[in-house]
Amino acid sequence: MPQLTGIHHIKFPVSDLEASRAWYEKVFGFEVTIEFPDEQGVVRGLAGTAAGLGEVGLALRENPAVAAGIxxxxxxxxxxxxxxxxxxxxxxxxxxxxxxxxxxxxxxxxxxxxxxxxxxxxxxxxxxxxxxxxxxxxxxxxxxxxx
Missing domain, CATH: 3.10.180.10 (2,3-Dihydroxybiphenyl 1,2-Dioxygenase, domain 1)
Structure with missing residues (x-):
């Protein structure tokens, strides 16, 4: 069996990136370190750290359909x-x-x-x-x- 070394990051689909960013910041101390713009330059994803997760990253990705689905x-x-x-x-x-x-x-x-x-x-x-x-x-x- 090939080796796993842990969890790299956790990604949540969200419908409103800015509202979710604010919520994850106040609840978990989410600190954004990377933004992911689309082809038009609009930021559709964020990645960073949260207190207590150690090396495991936290990410938010704008995808309203998937957010509604889960x-x-x-x-x-x-x-x-x-x-x-x-x-x-x-x-x-x-x-x-x-x-x-x-x-x-x-x-x-x-x-x-x-x-x-x-x-x-x-x-x-x-x-x-x-x-x-x-x-x-x-x-x-x-x-x-x-x-």
């Missing part, structure tokens, strides 16, 4: 340390006036759910496990074992 879907879960971090994020989002779920006991750890301006679902999922067996709950995952 409305309500969660293409990525950003990692957070634990339940306390989920509570801190909830307070951060409250301060920004962004609606979000309560902190949820998910399949393995804690999760906080909210949406970007296009309705793309954003998950903040803890690396710390809560130890609750959710395998019997509808809609929750269950472990599998390979023989």
């Amino acid at each position: 409305r309500g879907f969660d293409p990525v879960s950003f990692g957070i340390p634990d339940r306390a971090a989920a509570e801190e994020w909830a307070a951060h989002l409250d301060g920004l006036g962004i609606e979000h779920s309560p902190v949820i006991d998910a399949t393995i750890g804690w999760i906080l759910v909210f949406h970007d301006p296009d309705g793309t679902e954003i998950h903040l999922y803890s690396f710390a496990a809560h130890g609750i067996d959710q395998s019997g709950r509808k809609g929750y995952g269950r472990t599998t074992i390979r023989a």
